[in-house]
Amino acid sequence: MKIDISQLEFIDEKLRTMALWIEKETGLEFTITSIYRINDDGVHGILPVRGIDLRCRSLEIGISIEALINKYWKYDPKRPGKKCCFLHGHDSNLHFHLQVHQNTEFMG
Numbered sequence: 001m002k003i004d005i006s007q008l009e010f011i012d013e014k015l016r017t018m019a020l021w022i023e024k025e026t027g028l029e030f031t032i033t034s035i036y037r038i039n040d041d042g043v044h045g046i047l048p049v050r051g052i053d054l055r056c057r058s059l060e061i062g063i064s065i066e067a068l069i070n071k072y073w074k075y076d077p078k079r080p081g082k083k084c085c086f087l088h089g090h091d092s093n094l095h096f097h098l099q100v101h102q103n104t105e106f107m108g
Contacts, residue, residue: 009048010048011052012100015049015050015052015098018069018104025068030096031054031055032053032054033054033095035051051097053097053098056087059094062087063087065085066087069084069085073085073104074104074107075100076103078103084098
């Protein structure tokens with residue numbers, strides 16, 4: 001199933017922009033494995049949703065994409081330790097977690 005994420009207004013605009021940007025930047029088409037989680041107390045559980053998980057099948061490629069996103073997107077400039085993307089999981093559960101904050105900035 002494919003969907004035009006740009007039309008999903010329940011997803012934070014910065015998060016939609018980031019997800020579309022990484023597809024354009026890499027030429028890859030990603031599969032969303034998680035968006036909104038009912039009763040989640042993190043970025044997946046608030047509206048507009050501020051967290052998306054994207055499937056990744058290659059650790060090597062995943063490490064490069066994680067670095068690319070975090071190079072150009074700053075979660076919150078006041079908290080440089082927080083990242084917009086982290087790759088985690090193992091084998092068939094390997095995925096990117098993308099997240100944004102109201103202060104997230106594109107540094108491109």
